[in-house]
Amino acid sequence: MSRHGLVRESSLLQRRLESLNAARELAEGVLPDPDLQSVYEVLERATSRRSLSADHTVVGFFGATGSGKSSLFNAVSDSSLATATARRPTTSAPLAGIWGEEGSGPLLDWLDVKERHTLPPVPGLAEENTGLVLLDLPDFDSTRVENREIVQRMVGMVDVLVWVLDPQKYADATVHHDFLRPMASHGAVTLVVLNQMDKLNTADAAAVMQSLEGILAGDGLGKVRVLGASALTGDGVQSLRAVIRKVVVQREATTERLAADVAKAAVELAKASGEGEARGVKGGTKARLASELSTAANVPVVVDAVHRSFKRESAKRTGWPVTRWLLRFRPDPLRRLNLGRDDTRPELNRTSLPPAGAPERARTDAAVRDFADDASAGAPGPWRAAIRSAARDGREELPDALDQAIAGTDLLAGKRPLWWLLFNTLQWIALVLAAGGLGWLGVLAALGYFQMPVPEVPRTEGWPWPTLMVAGGVVLGIALAITGRILGGWAARARASRAAKRLKAAVAAVAEQRIVEPVEVEITRLKAFNAALKAARPG
Known part of the structure; x- marks a missing residue:
């Protein structure tokens, strides 16, 4: 063979050695140590022989x-x-x-x-x-x-x-x-x-x-x-x-011998690994995982608390001032869960949600297992086990991570709609109007009681103004309270819907970090391993 041909074959051998070594490194922790050790010995012998007389x-x-x-x-x-x-x-x-x-x-x-x-x-x-x-x-x-x-x-x-x-x-x-x-x-x-x-x-x-x-x-x-x-x-x-x-x-024997060593080591490594590629992470499986984790992490409980808390706060802000103070004796559903507070650092806060019981843990385990099984489908046995192991490792950290994610999610609890201010202003105007009418009537009654001259009061359509003021203030207050309750219900549902989206996004982010990304790392490692092994084997 010409010197140019020898150089070309030597370069090809070098690339195959590098690919075999890359496959060996990628397979560490997945394939048995004896199989990797035999590949390492082949690489060591090849490196040593190539450093000696050609x-x-x-x-x-x-x-x-x-x-x-x-x-x-x-x-x-x-x-x-x-x-x-x-x-x-x-x-x-x-x-x-x-x-x-x-x-x-x-x-x-x-x-x-x-x-x-x-x-x-x-x-x-x-x-x-x-x-x-x-x-x-x-x-x-x-x-x-x-x-x-x-x-x-x-x-x-x-x-x-x-x-x-x-x-x-x-x-x-x-x-x-x-x-x-x-x-x-x-x-x-x-x-x-x-x-x-x-x-x-x-x-x-x-x-x-x-x-x-x-x-x-x-x-x-x-x-x-x-x-x-x-x-x-x-x-x-x-x-x-x-x-x-x-x-x-x-002068081809040394290169051919080493090439045969690499080919044999690559074949044996392929046998130890098995053939195949993992199905990979799909959008649908990620969505199912996030949905199951949301349920297991009590996101529906938090969403319901957001709904009830908003309705309670709406009634406090827009209800009839004469009775709205009674709501102070009803605890805020969000505060009971240690959520919606502005005086704590979200990254250090924890919720008061009930700890995950056996059903929740089983649901979480099943969701993670199903996700890993779907993502690893088609992968060889050792790699499938590695993908599942990566998912299991992330699962152990899920409960605390999910709780912290929920605690750190902005539920918009401190955001007050402008119509609350309008309704509250009108309620107080109505109350002042009714109170003014009552005061006026009280003065007239007191003058009559003490046999003092009672001035003539203005009338409209025969109705005295003090009476109209009392009736108008009361009717307006009740009407505002009813209207505010209706609007508050609609707004509470909208607020709960936005909170649900934020909470589910937070849960999905945790799932991505703790489960999806580790699984994708292993799947990517398998793809790189197969590519390196293919490059190391003869064409």
Whole structure:
């Protein structure tokens, strides 16, 4: 691949790594920690590998006991390094053959490969500075736990995996179930070599190769390159060298390996999460939630109190002055609820509404649950649980928040209609008129009682003015009181309606802050997670 192509692939890989990391961060607290930890390890390995030599390709030879893996390593590298390892005190340490030592040190330190050998050029495989690192690794079916751990670690770290199988154990479940099948997504950086082909005749060799390819297809590696070879006779060794050389020269293996790691991690993260998007918050569900919370928070009780309080105050302001004082003995419904006061700070005030009982709490819980269920419909299980949890967390704070919202709502209790002033003025004029007539009649009666001259009073249509004054004042006062009661009833309903709108808006604001917004945050997080996961997976 050209340098321009390598840069493009590297940039694409970087974007996919960033997307996978974004998905991991978004899923924290939603998906199980082990799933997120495995993704974090993939990201850490990718970051570490990309910070090391890009001029070296690490090819690891993996095989079971008796597969001839070390012999094939020697044949390919044209050396006897692996044979020499049998004389070492331990065979659990990996061994490296290097073509191009410069820059390989930190990479081999990261791989934890202690034994390193710089090898001379091998025709058809590598020149002196090709940048190839061949690793001979312990047997993956070793009875030593340390050996198996090394193999499992190296499977996740080398750039190219060469699986060396033999005709007797090529179908062994250990290699297929524990290694090849889980790495099915890494077919682009996987080679399978059937070694010891010298033990088979032509017909048997073809049958075994066909059987092996069928098993690999069942493992999800139907497109993987399968080669036959014999380390003893050298058959197929040159072909294997050519394949390895091509991989090294193209310098795509590291990027392809890491891309496969990201794809696999993204797929596993998707399995842990599940597929789907949440239905989301709709206007109708928000309105139903606010309506249910309004009822549970006793908004109808407050609205009724506003209605009765206005009617009471209207009667006090517009009723007949002779009887209106009796209303002072009737408590103000709003004041009884500790509402409608001008001498308290709303943010510190609390109502005297009855605390939420079992029915109110059940209604609140049901409303929040129904809202969360509707909003989370379609979301995968873990995310649906997270959305519901966000709604439940907000529900715990609702009672106090709703009470404070009601207490802080301006119920317009201090707003006095202008017609009250007009009616009140007319009532007092009527009372003064009636009182003046009574006083006039009283004076006339007193003069008559003391046998004093009684002056003639003015008359209209035969009716004396004092009498007309008394009758007119009383009739006017009663008429004003009746009219004021009718108008007060209409105005009370209008005032209660406006108060209901304000209260419901306050309750809706609390619902938005405590329930709706946390739920929307989780839904948005799910959308971002799905988008990041899609960007991290292959197109």
